[in-house]
Amino acid sequence: MEFEKRILCIGAGYVGGPTMAVIADKCPQYRVELVDINEERIRRWNSEDLPIYEPGLDEIVRRARGRNLFFTTEVATAIEHSDIIFVSVNTPTKAFGQGAGQAADLQYWEKTAYQILKHSHSDKIVVEKSTLPVRTAEAMQRILHSRGTSPRFDVLSNPEFLAEGTAVENLLQPDRVLVGCMNTESGHKACDQLEAIYANWVDRSRIIRTNIWSAELSKLVANAFLAQRISAINSISALCEKTEADVDEVAHSIGLDSRIGKKFLKAGIGFGGSCFKKDILNLVYICRQHGLDEVADFWERVVEINEYQQSRFVANMISEMFNTIAGKSILVLGFAFKADTGDTRESPAAQVCRRLLEEHAQLRLCDPKALENARKELIGVQGVSFHEDPYEAAENVHAVALLTDWQCYRELDYAKVFDRMEKPAFLFDGRNLLDHRRLFEIGFNVYPVGKSPLRQL
Numbered sequence: 001m002e003f004e005k006r007i008l009c010i011g012a013g014y015v016g017g018p019t020m021a022v023i024a025d026k027c028p029q030y031r032v033e034l035v036d037i038n039e040e041r042i043r044r045w046n047s048e049d050l051p052i053y054e055p056g057l058d059e060i061v062r063r064a065r066g067r068n069l070f071f072t073t074e075v076a077t078a079i080e081h082s083d084i085i086f087v088s089v090n091t092p093t094k095a096f097g098q099g100a101g102q103a104a105d106l107q108y109w110e111k112t113a114y115q116i117l118k119h120s121h122s123d124k125i126v127v128e129k130s131t132l133p134v135r136t137a138e139a140m141q142r143i144l145h146s147r148g149t150s151p152r153f154d155v156l157s158n159p160e161f162l163a164e165g166t167a168v169e170n171l172l173q174p175d176r177v178l179v180g181c182m183n184t185e186s187g188h189k190a191c192d193q194l195e196a197i198y199a200n201w202v203d204r205s206r207i208i209r210t211n212i213w214s215a216e217l218s219k220l221v222a223n224a225f226l227a228q229r230i231s232a233i234n235s236i237s238a239l240c241e242k243t244e245a246d247v248d249e250v251a252h253s254i255g256l257d258s259r260i261g262k263k264f265l266k267a268g269i270g271f272g273g274s275c276f277k278k279d280i281l282n283l284v285y286i287c288r289q290h291g292l293d294e295v296a297d298f299w300e301r302v303v304e305i306n307e308y309q310q311s312r313f314v315a316n317m318i319s320e321m322f323n324t325i326a327g328k329s330i331l332v333l334g335f336a337f338k339a340d341t342g343d344t345r346e347s348p349a350a351q352v353c354r355r356l357l358e359e360h361a362q363l364r365l366c367d368p369k370a371l372e373n374a375r376k377e378l379i380g381v382q383g384v385s386f387h388e389d390p391y392e393a394a395e396n397v398h399a400v401a402l403l404t405d406w407q408c409y410r411e412l413d414y415a416k417v418f419d420r421m422e423k424p425a426f427l428f429d430g431r432n433l434l435d436h437r438r439l440f441e442i443g444f445n446v447y448p449v450g451k452s453p454l455r456q457l
Contacts, residue, residue, distance in 0.1 A: 007082065020034050036071075178218055223279040268431045333401065427439055
């Protein structure tokens with residue numbers, strides 16, 4: 001079959017995989033290829049056991065794979081034959097040298113730029129899909145044109161605004177598609193081509209064109225604002241617990257104000273995932289590089305409040321369980337950073353578990369999708385076991401800690417859980433997911449976030 005365009009994505013992870021699958025599904029006239037040096041990841045993309053879990057992704061991949069969606073490890077060949085290249089490689093927080101702990105580690109991004117340069121023999125559009133510091137496109141342009149002006153490369157910024165667990169829905173019905181380009185004739189023509197891809201299923205009124213620097217910065221700022229809202233309501237949850245106010249009632253009341261809105265006002269044990277903390281710290285670093293220390297301090301506090309919320313949750317568990325959890329068994333419900341994903345990167349549940357283990361608690365860990373990643377993350381750690389069945393795991397435990405807001409945990413038979421537990425039985429709802437009055441009636445001592453506890457006399 002002759003395809004109109006050959007689209008390549010370098011990096012077949014949580015962003016590249018779903019994005020290319022949806023493009024392939026909606027644009028059968030294009031050949032879409034994902035390339036990754038991780039052979040096991042590519043093997044799984046070509047199997048029935050995909051390397052990531054996203055609701056609805058399996059069906060889309062099955063429809064398009066082998067038709068116009070392909071997965072490979074052949075980087076050089078894939079680059080050579082492509083027309084448009086999305087770069088979706090990992091840009092973790094730098095762990096060494098200058099900027100350690102805050103700056104983005106761009107070594108994989110830079111290696112990818114040189115690979116594109118080495119294996120390209122025709123003009124190409126290169127699209128930044130990874131989250132990058134503002135003005136990174138300038139460095140990409142310099143690398144790609146370091147051997148002259150032929151072939152020609154046009155660099156665009158097309159940041160992703162996906163939420164894990166709803167990534168497919170976000171791609172199919174995006175709030176906006178942001179495309180940033182250089183203010184040149186060729187830059188605008190390249191932008192036209194990228195817009196034309198999304199226009200196959202996205203209304204053009206939702207495709208927003210900006211300058212390339214605005215597009216790069218918008219991704220960092222969007223994540224910073226969302227995380228800020230979570231830290232803000234979590235800071236208020238601490239005050240609610242001291243004053244007998246109810247954080248859900250407060251959040252509902254302020255969320256009805258059209259100037260504020262109701263989203264991201266759910267109190268809990270904090271935000272996680274691969275983006276929020278990383279992107280805020282990157283923003284902090286960029287601000288300090290430009291001498292904006294007061295701005296950097298403001299955003300750094302968002303991360304500090306998030307970590308405080310997790311420490312506060314554990315401190316409350318210790319206090320309520322008679323000032324010690326050493327040797328006590330705790331059933332942990334959830335390890336993923338949020339429901340509907342198996343991703344455990346920067347999971348607040350993982351941070352809480354580590355703090356509990358530091359107190360010599362014995363953890364019995366359950367999660368419907370993240371057990372495999374949990375085993376990897378806690379490999380070699382003493383005091384933790386992994387369980388598929390929460391009822392079996394509840395045998396003789398002293399407490400339940402609900403740390404991820406999976407719907408299946410709302411539907412558990414907590415009377416059955418209670419019957420298997422040591423008494424007094426404690427339940428700490430780190431997501432305010434459950435019916436706390438009902439749990440109290442069963443016999444639990446119940447501790448929500450940002451609400452008065454329900455203690456048995």
